Structures are given as C-alpha cells and as structure tokens.
Amino acid sequence: MNTLLSVQDIETAYGSSQVLFGLSFEIREGETATLLGRNGVGKTTTLRSILGLTPVQRGAVHFCGQRIEAMATDHIARLGMAIVPEGRRIFPNLTVRENLLAFAGNRSKSQNPWTLQRIHALFQPLQQRSNHMGNQLSGGEQQMLAIGRALMTNPRLLILDEASEGLSPHMREEIWRCLGRLREHGQTILVIDKYVERLLSLADHHTVIERGRVAWSGSSGQLRAAPDIWQRYVGV
Numbered sequence: 001m002n003t004l005l006s007v008q009d010i011e012t013a014y015g016s017s018q019v020l021f022g023l024s025f026e027i028r029e030g031e032t033a034t035l036l037g038r039n040g041v042g043k044t045t046t047l048r049s050i051l052g053l054t055p056v057q058r059g060a061v062h063f064c065g066q067r068i069e070a071m072a073t074d075h076i077a078r079l080g081m082a083i084v085p086e087g088r089r090i091f092p093n094l095t096v097r098e099n100l101l102a103f104a105g106n107r108s109k110s111q112n113p114w115t116l117q118r119i120h121a122l123f124q125p126l127q128q129r130s131n132h133m134g135n136q137l138s139g140g141e142q143q144m145l146a147i148g149r150a151l152m153t154n155p156r157l158l159i160l161d162e163a164s165e166g167l168s169p170h171m172r173e174e175i176w177r178c179l180g181r182l183r184e185h186g187q188t189i190l191v192i193d194k195y196v197e198r199l200l201s202l203a204d205h206h207t208v209i210e211r212g213r214v215a216w217s218g219s220s221g222q223l224r225a226a227p228d229i230w231q232r233y234v235g236v
C-alpha cells in the first residue's frame with residue numbers, strides 16, 4: 001500500500017505556547033488510522049497542522065506525494081482531504097439534500113464517485129429526511145449528514161474529529177457501522193475518538209499522543225495486547 005499522508009517531525013505552536021514537539025506518523029492508502037490520547041495532548045492541533053489551519057514551524061507534511069505544510073487550506077482540501085469537524089457544523093438553513101449537493105465534487109477523480117443515491121444507501125435516515133432543514137435533524141442524523149457531505153467531495157482522506165461525541169450508544173454504533181462499510185469500500189480514514197475498544201475492531205493502525213509527542217504506535221492487535229498503554233495514555 002502506498003503512503004497517502006506522511007507527517008514528519010512537526011512542531012506547532014499557538015503564539016509562544018508550543019503544543020507539538022516533533023510528531024510523526026503515516027497513513028497508507030485504504031487504511032483506517034486513529035489518533036488517540038487524553039484531552040489536551042495535541043490531537044486537534046495535529047489535524048489543524050495537517051489541514052494548514054495552524055502553521056507548522058518545523059517538519060514536513062506530505063499528502064499524495066506533495067509537500068503540503070505551507071499550502072493554503074483550500075488548496076489542501078482540493079487535493080482530496082475532507083474533515084468531519086467536531087460539532088458537525090452543517091448548514092441549518094439548507095435542506096439535507098442541499099447540504100449534500102453543495103459539496104459535490106470529485107477530488108480524488110474516483111471512477112465510482114459518491115452520489116446522493118449512494119449516500120442515501122449508506123445513511124438511510126438521510127433519504128427519509130431529504131427535504132428537512134439541517135436544524136430539524138437529531139444529533140445522529142446531523143452526524144450522518146456531516147459524514148455524507150464530506151464524502152460528496154470524494155476525498156482521498158476522510159478525517160473524523162470526535163465523530164461519536166454526544167451521540168446515544170445506538171447512534172454511535174450506527175456511525176461506527178457506516179465507517180466499517182466505508183473502510184470495506186477502500187476509503188482511507190483518520191479517526192480521532194475516545195472509544196478505544198470499538199476502534200480496535202474498526203481501525204488498522206493507532207498513534208497514541210502524549211504532550212505533543214508520539215508515545216506509542218502500532219496495529220490493533222498490538223494495542224489490544226497492551227492494556228497498560230490504554231490506561232496510561234488514553235485513560236480507559
């Protein structure tokens with residue numbers, strides 16, 4: 001498998017407050033990867049650095065073979081990176097259908113691009129709610145819409161930041177199930193979440209962050225066999 005994203009030795013700061021201290025990891029095409037760690041260790045800052053929202057001060061980020069750490073966010077997005085942000089941020093005054101169509105594009109030049117019909121097949125509640133306004137949806141439906149909207153750009157890399165936050169256990173399971181199906185379709189995915197146990201069966205590779213550095217990385221099998229790592233760095 002080719003490397004899709006490579007983060008090498010990045011350092012990032014907010015003003016004089018340094019948050020990332022030489023952080024490195026890679027994601028290969030078709031892989032589902034996670035960033036794990038307690039609150040405040042630098043996961044969101046890592047995403048912000050990858051997306052060009054907060055500039056890195058040192059190190060390099062490569063995506064699809066291109067060096068991107070100095071690129072503007074819109075340019076990086078057009079290369080095929082899509083984020084489902086914490087808090088979902090869907091358009092409340094657009095219908096479900098309009099929310100999805102507003103993002104349609106084929107950034108990865110996929111031969112089998114996502115369409116409304118395919119999104120409806122993945123998230124059936126969105127089909128039933130197609131003409132409802134974004135603000136009439138439940139939290140779980142909003143999350144489905146946020147994922148569907150990101151998929152409509154046909155991203156090479158789909159990033160989910162705390163996708164299951166604030167959802168009921170049933171709805172959380174529904175979101176995990178859909179991510180599993182996306183993975184089966186070969187979608188490359190980066191997930192930030194705190195439900196390590198569930199991520200073990202969903203993801204291939206994990207990077208554990210502690211105070212802006214990689215404290216541990218390995219496969220699901222390796223993480224399953226190392227409960228001390230969860231307890232020490234993830235707090236489960």
Ligand SMILES: Nc1ncnc2c1ncn2[C@@H]1O[C@H](COP(=O)(O)OP(=O)(O)OP(=O)(O)O)[C@@H](O)[C@H]1O
Nearest residue numbers: 014015017019037038039040041042043044045046
């Ligand atoms: N805009 C900002 N300005 C200054 N400091 C910030 C800013 N954003 C985050 N920080 C600080 O950077 C550190 C890492 O935060 P970050 O949000 O990256 O962590 P996180 O692992 O994603 O945690 P959480 O799960 O709580 O979001 C924290 O100490 C936080 O207070």
